[in-house]
Amino acid sequence: MYNFIFNVDTKVLFGRGQIDKLGEEIKKYSNNVLLVYGGGSIKKNGIYDATLKTLSDNNIEVFEILGVDPNPRIETVREGVGICKKNNIGAVLAVGGGSSIDCAKVISAGTKYDGDAWDIVLNNKLITSALPVFSVLTLSATGSEMNGNAVISNMSQNLKLGTRSPLLIPKASVLNPEYTFSVPKHQTSAGVADIMSHTFENYFTNEKGVYLQERFAESILKTCIHYGPIAYNEPENYDARANMMWASSWAINGLISAGSSNNWSVHPMEHELSAFYDITHGVGLAILTPAWMKYVLDDSTVDKFVEYGINVWEIDSSLDKYEIANLAIEKTKNFFCNDLHIPCSLREVGIDEEYLDIMAKQAVRGGKLQGYKELDENDVKNIYINCL
Amino acid sequence: MYNFIFNVDTKVLFGRGQIDKLGEEIKKYSNNVLLVYGGGSIKKNGIYDATLKTLSDNNIEVFEILGVDPNPRIETVREGVGICKKNNIGAVLAVGGGSSIDCAKVISAGTKYDGDAWDIVLNNKLITSALPVFSVLTLSATGSEMNGNAVISNMSQNLKLGTRSPLLIPKASVLNPEYTFSVPKHQTSAGVADIMSHTFENYFTNEKGVYLQERFAESILKTCIHYGPIAYNEPENYDARANMMWASSWAINGLISAGSSNNWSVHPMEHELSAFYDITHGVGLAILTPAWMKYVLDDSTVDKFVEYGINVWEIDSSLDKYEIANLAIEKTKNFFCNDLHIPCSLREVGIDEEYLDIMAKQAVRGGKLQGYKELDENDVKNIYINCL
Structure with a gap:
């Protein structure tokens, strides 16, 4: 067995209704948050409302970026970084599957990076700081909810690359199995x-x-x-x-x-x-x-x-x-x-x-x-x- | 499956030589530390020296309490609490098996508690703050190196009771399998x-x-x-x-x-x-x-x-x-x-x-x-x- 370091500090809030505790976790770090999600499905099944409620209950101001693609694009990351920098946002919350969480992670690091966000996808050593990341999981697949990995696509170059950093491990993730009932x-x-x-x-x-x-x-x-x-x-x-x-x-x-x-x-x-x-x-x-x-x-x-x-x-x-x-x-x-x-x-x-x-x-x-x-x-x- | 929260944030430094990284972890929290251990075996097999070296490399002042029993006693906890309070110690490091780690945990919480340490064994709700706990594991058994549990004995009352708190989860634990080679x-x-x-x-x-x-x-x-x-x-x-x-x-x-x-x-x-x-x-x-x-x-x-x-x-x-x-x-x-x-x-x-x-x-x-x-x-x- 080789030497290793194991350090996964995500607070996993598992089960029905656990989302009610999320706002309190985010509040420990920030009074505002960038909400990152894909399509409108979370608005149909109540997850969006439950998320806004726990944020509102804790007086957390919400900014949004939606339309994250299934293979999240670097363009979306850049847009998110722009919103965070402009509004001095202190935390990023993904609501979705691995795509939204991966996108949120690179936004969180990109916000703390001075150059173009694609740089930190190409070279994870450039990730030296990141906003705290949170997630509400709606698809069981990538495991992004409990690790520091992210995969981002640059379709103009036919590139899909992974980056990683312990700084990108979500501080808290809500895992409510009911949120995956509607997954096709x-x-x-x-x-x-x-x-x-x-x-x-x-x-x-x-x-x-x-x-x-x-x-x-x-x-x-x-x-x-x-x-x-x-x-x-x-x-x-x-x-x-x-x-x-x-x-x-x-x-x-x-x-x-x-x-x-x-x-x-x-x-x-x-x-x-x-x-x-x-x-x-x-x-x-x-x-x-x-x-x-x-x-x-x-x-x-x-x-x-x-x-x-x-x-x-x-x-x-x-x-x-x-x-x-x-x-x-x-x-x-x-x-x-x-x-x-x-x-x-x-x-x-x-x-x-x-x-x-x-x-x-x-x-x-x-x-x-x-x-x-x-x-x-x-x-x-x-x-x-x-x-x- | 019932609802649960999983949140084990111990940084596990696993393998040969990993103890060299421990001082750096403790230094994030404190410039001094109480070393808690049992008998003299750690002085014979080099673990004590390796521990002192990583602490010294990081300019961490060391206090000691030794003689922790296999079923750690409340009297030892009280003594440790006394040393911590008197010397304004900011972290507790156990070197040993579950006994030393459990003892260190209750010392860490006892130091932040105003009454007698036995109170917090009897009632874990009284644990509202604790010094950061670290461990160097020398016996594979209790799992205390990666959880918030502690068992303490009060022999005068024939009582052996467990207490627990997320605050007692070690911040970092060194798991070097070689350190258990000499276990009888x-x-x-x-x-x-x-x-x-x-x-x-x-x-x-x-x-x-x-x-x-x-x-x-x-x-x-x-x-x-x-x-x-x-x-x-x-x-x-x-x-x-x-x-x-x-x-x-x-x-x-x-x-x-x-x-x-x-x-x-x-x-x-x-x-x-x-x-x-x-x-x-x-x-x-x-x-x-x-x-x-x-x-x-x-x-x-x-x-x-x-x-x-x-x-x-x-x-x-x-x-x-x-x-x-x-x-x-x-x-x-x-x-x-x-x-x-x-x-x-x-x-x-x-x-x-x-x-x-x-x-x-x-x-x-x-x-x-x-x-x-x-x-x-x-x-x-x-x-x-x-x-x-």
């Missing part, structure tokens, strides 16, 4: 795929001594497999929504990555898909993941896939190890395609051969992907081809 | 039993919707079963010590209890044993736990024991459910007795019938134990008898 089926399933992919990226590690973290990762995967389809089929099942929401936070807040040092594999490949085609991130991950698994399966990795198959899918441990591994991969694909009803191929989401070369090239622009197995440009292209 | 075998195994007991207390819950938390709990139990004996047999196995150390923190920092509302069963029964006989807490828990399991096993609880048997002990799921449950309990007892070499009965640790009545009465002095199954005075006495 296809977004629910894409969210489950996103949570599972975060978990896979950490689970498939070459570090041997991270036993507890591996078991924690399997716990998250089992939760997704158990409750993902229930959340899909019964959108108002509280326990299903609650477990998916809580799983989303723990898949990517440091718990399961602590002590291992893997770089990620599937996310950088997917980021090119959504940068070029603006597809739903979780859908891209669900399509790529089984193909990636199959591609990296060999004598050096098979034992890990056996562990995955037995512990997560409860496959008979007496079978041949490649049989277990292949069965586990097949079950993963079937789960995404059949149980979660996610498209099974790139063609189904409108992606063909046209940009495969350039996307593969872009995916490795920082060097070969140094994940569980090293992948070069050609490997990435082959995986894309296998997904067509 | 019997303390290593008692620590494993303590971690498992914390996990059981939360795992055996009547709340149905806490699926993720149940899987997390099983992860901790599996880690203890896998690495506990390795740590016992190979005291300098880094990964074994690292996994046990990290498991100790997560067993009782809120992760696995979030969303369920169980009171505990075995701990209150054990607290009477160590209050009356001053035995090692983990040993008492290991003796009581299988007897408690057997006592509460009935038609209303058998399914949970089946889940435990299959998921943790990998017992064949096709067996009869009572067969699975009883096998799981037997395996639990064998693990403590044979794999961890912990005494199997109360008589082996010098406890006979003499105080069973009064201990049973004391255990339920706050009312029947409202844990997984309600236990009255007679139940507690029966469980004690079954452990003789």
